[in-house]
Amino acid sequence: MLPRFICLPILTLVLCQAVHAKFPDDPKACKYGDAACMVKFMNNLIKEKGIQGDDDLNLLKLDPFPVAKMNIKQGGDSPVNIDLTFTNNDIIGLSNLKFKKAKGFGKDLAKKHELLFHAPSLRLEGPYDIKGQVLVLPISGSGKSNITLVKPDFIASFVGKPVVKDGQTYMEATNFKLNTKAERLWYFFGNLFNGDKALGDNMNAFLNDNWHAIFLECQESVQAAFSEVFQNIITTVFSKYPYEKFFSD
Template sequence: MSRIILSIAVCFVLGVPIGADFPGDPKPCKYGESDCIVKLVNELISSKASQGDRALNLVKLDPLPVAKMNIKQGADSPVNIDLTFTDNNVYGISTMKIRKVKGFGKSIDKKHELLLNAATLTLAGPYKITGKVLILPISGSGESNMTLVNCDMIVSFTGKPVEKDGETYMEATNLKLSTKPERLYYLFSNLFNGDKALGDNMNTFLNDNWEAIFLEVQQSMQTAFAEIFQAIITNVFSKYPYAKFFEE
């Protein structure tokens, strides 16, 4: 679930002022002023992630609902699974801290990038799984919890100018999400039709081999979460023309 993250996340609502009257208030950051944008976004995450902000088209991000997500690995992978999460939540986005940003200059159609860290990110809720993990078969449905600890993340996307009512807005395209957790914990309830002994053994196996499993499913999970975060960013920047977010 490694690229849980998300969140992905990541409230990557770059460069958005916190004033209630935005965009009428003075803009706190100039185009591409990375240190200012880092400070501003961190303030926004800590103050807005838990409730959202209609003025900014910012949805509630902690917890962040995930209606459905499917992770499917092919038979050529040591982790050959079909794993579906339904009506889950991502917890922990409010713990994210932006370390560095690149881009967000005057030209929209450039690569924009955020480097950040999350103390913990958790995906929790109903799951269903079938397949094989390394050498062991796995099956079950119930409640799951996957938690990333001290996770470094990189979010990058290309800005796409969109003309609307004579103004230019930014749409996030080709968003990529990469994650590097210090640790990942798994817990799947009701594995093997509720066989406690088999289920406990499998959860122990998953946690003992978390890094190898993570590396196998990392790409497919990051792709799934990237779609969520791309929608969040595009939604925020669709509220006002791009030029309204920055000072000249």
């Protein structure tokens, strides 16, 4: 039930933030497909502007990063059978992302694009509502939650789809996929079982003692939930300007 998200949209946010309101006429930082340049460029921008936004480019600030609604449903024969909804949550820690590798982003946008990145920690916090069963125990409640990934590594990929508008080609992100592994994961759900403190404390302890097994069981459901959220973000940002305007020749 935990995020392994987050964040291909950061590539898009970072590329755009470099040029401010004059974009797309300013010189671009990197040539098509120059992976080393892109990694250095994105890391520098996140360090300098990670907590800022840019209204001119319709970009939200990275920290905290708002998530209006996210639903994770896990069922079938899985020992983790839940319906979990997060509403008006924040993702905290995106401004500390470190990119390691980049692939793709050449002149032919209709290919696979990939990013590898790391964070010291990422936290999703805010209101939640849950019902179902986790391993052998029933779970229910609504309140505030805090889910933290410790030292997560991510691989994010998508395939570019050319979209022609007014004679120019824009990129739409399709087939978005996100994979991650974390050194540790911490769960906290407040007000479980209608505020029964003893039951709630025991359940939170159980979740944290069995974090790895729970994470593996919910992996596909979580990936689907976060993929939908961030695929929409990427497509929206890349629809701002023609694809060629994001790079130098």
